Amino acid sequence: MIEGFRLGAFSRGTTLWDGLDFAFGDAAAWFVTGPPSSGKTLLLSILRGERRPDAGDVVVSGESLYRGNAALTRAWRASCGHVPEQTVADARLTVGDLFRRSALAGGGVRESDRKDRTDRLLEMVGLPGALEWRIAELSISERGRARLAAELLRGPKVLFCDGLVAGAGVPFREMLWGLFRALAREGNTVVLAERRIPERWALAAGDPEPVGPFRVYRLPVPGAGVKGGPG
C-alpha cells in the first residue's frame, strides 16, 4: 500500500496542490488523470521516493519514504519500475541497451534469462526484433512501449507510467489495458498518470475519486477485491 498523507507541492513560486491524501492499494491498477501542468509527473516522483514533497509524507507498507531509513527508500526504489513521459538522454541508446541497463538495475536478472525475456517482452509490446533499433529513430509510441518492456524485464512490484497510454496510441491501448490488469492480477501495483483516461477504460473503472486537481480511477481487475482508494 502506497499512502500519501497531506501531500503538498510548491513549484515555480506557486502552490501546485496541498493537503492531498492518496492510498494506492496493492495488486491494483490505478489511473490518475489531471490537466496539463497540474503536477502529475511531480506526484509520481514523490510517490517513487525521488522528490521529497514540500508538505506531508509518503508511507509505503507502513514506512515513511522521506523520514525513515534511507536503505528502505532505496529498496523501495529498487522494487519500482518507471516509464517516464520522455527522456532526452536515452536517444543515443538502442532498445537492447534499455534492456541491458534495466537488467543492471535489477541485479538479479541472469544474462540467459534476460535474452529470453527480452524477446518475449518486445513481442508482447508489438516490437519484435527491435533490439538493435536506436531510440532516436523510434516514434513516441514505440519509445514508450520499448521502455515499458525494459522495465518489465526486472519484474517490478510497482510500476509507475507517465503519459504512456496517451503516447502509445489507440492501436496499443487494448494491449496495455490487458497488460496492466494482468500485472495487477499477479499482485503488482500499477500507477498511471495521464491527462485523460480512454473512454472505455473510464466506463469500466466507474466514478473516479477527486483528489485536488486529480481524478483517481481504479481499473477493474478480474477476480480482485478493492483494497484502498483515494483518501
Place this chain on the structure above:
Amino acid sequence: MSGQPSLWWIDWRLSRPPLVRETIGRFLFFCLLGFALLSLLLSGGVRRFLSDRYTITAVLRAEVPSAEAEGLARKVAALPPVRSAAYRDPEAAWKEFLRAYPGLDPLRGAGGNPLPGYIELRIRPDRLTGADVDLVVSALRSVPHVEQVLAGEEGLPRLLRAGRLASWVCWGIFGAFFAGFFLVGRLQERARAVALAGDFAFLAERGVPAGRLAFLRAAAAAVSGFLLAAAGTAAGGGALFLSLRKFPFLEGVIGSPSDLLLPRTAAAVALFSCGAALLSAAASLLGWRAARSGPE
C-alpha cells in the same frame, strides 16, 4: 556470458566502443611509458653511460711482474664497487699508446719500452659515487706495487653532479608523462561520466546508491589500470629486450637484456602498476565528481 549482471565494469556494459578506444590508447601509452621506465631503471638515468666511460687507472711500478699484477687486478675486481679490473702489461700499454699517437715509435729505440703496465678499473653503475670511488682509490694507493692512481678526482664531483641532474631530468620527463596520463585519464573519465549520466541517473532512480556506483567504477578503473600498466610494461619490456639484442651498443647506455628479468626490475614494474592503478582510480573518482558538479 552467463550469470547475474553486476555493477562491476558498468562502463564496459553501458558504453563499450568508447571504452575500447580508451583502453587501446592507454595500453599503447603504457607500452611507451613501460619502455621508458625499464630503460631508466636499467640505465639508472645516465649513470650507466657515465660508468661505462669513467675509468680508474692504477699505474704499476715498472718492476712488478705480470703474474703479481694480474693477481692484484683480480683482488681489486673483488672490491664491491668495482665492475671490472683488467691488467694491461707494458707491451699492451705501448701498443695502445702507438694507436693513440702513431709515429712515435722512435721513443722506444734507446731504452726499451718506456711505459709501465697498468690496471684499468670500471665502477658498477649503481656504485658510481664519490664515496665509492674514494674507497677504491684509497685501496689502490695503499698497495706498494701501485705507483700512481689516475681517477680524475678533481673533475669527478662535477661529473657526478651533472649525472645526477641529467638523471633527475630523465625521471622528471617520465613523471611528467605519468602525470599527463592522470590528467588525460581524468578528462576521459569525466567525459564518460557525463555521457553516461543518464544511465547513472536511471540506476540511482531505481535504488542503486550513487556512492556505490562511484566506488565500483573507481575499483574497476584501478583493476584495469593495473592490468593495462602491467601488460603495457611487459610489452614495452619485450620491445626493449629485442632492441638491446638487435643493437648491442645500447647495452653500454641502458644495460644488459638479462637485467630485465632481475627481481628488483619486476618489483619496480609491480610498483609502477600499483601506481597506475591508484591514479586510474583517482582519475575515475575525480572525473565522476566533476561530471556530477557540472561544467568546470
